[in-house]
Amino acid sequence: MESLFSTMIVLLLVSFSCLISTEALTSNYGNITVKWDLLNWTPDGYVAVVTAYNYQKQRSIPGWKMSWRGTKKEVIWNMLGAKTTGQGGCSMFKGNIPQSCVRKPTVVDLLPGTPFNQQIANCCKSGVLKPGSESAFQLSVGSAGNSVKTARMPANFMFTAPKQQYICGPSKNVRPTRFTTADKRRITAALMTWNITCVFHKAT
Ligand SMILES: *[C@@H]1O[C@H](CO)[C@@H](O)[C@H](O)[C@H]1NC(C)=O
């Protein structure tokens, strides 16, 4: 009887915290949406462009950082438009060494003066994400799934900025983004698209 009672309490608490987290993710003041577009499969993973949209009407973000936990033992071979803050233990790799072997990589933006061959469109704004603007970077992920069935979304995604605290929801597998080629003659689509929505929680 007692254990049934405590099970019910636990269930109640769990459903209550779910309510809070979904509620927290809709805000009248807008959100940050981070979109992962997987563009190519590679022999050991994929190439993705990650774009953060600041849909907040008022709030500018100085110095964003993003971090997540890989659910396999993913590594980041290389990046354009951003970099990881640490490399971690890549000792199992010989010759070609990944940029990061950290289980929970943290990514920061690059400066506007970054050499062009390390940039992509919408990158390199020193981490400043103005209202209504977007920031993007590209990464090549290895030791990862390289098919729709085996690629795994990032877990525990976090979006942070100095003096601003955000809460992010889970990664969601959504309808793949469609792109129109520059000559508008062809529509292509991402292989997979994952969206994460984050809302401002409080100033710190
Ligand atoms: C985030 O904001 C955009 C733009 O206002 C909106 O279209 C989208 O539905 C919002 N996402 C969530 C999960 O509320």
Ligand SMILES: *[C@@H]1O[C@H](CO)[C@@H](O)[C@H](O)[C@H]1NC(C)=O
């Ligand atoms: C995913 O995010 C992008 C960018 O905000 C948005 O255009 C798209 O509609 C979102 N997809 C879903 C299913 O929410």
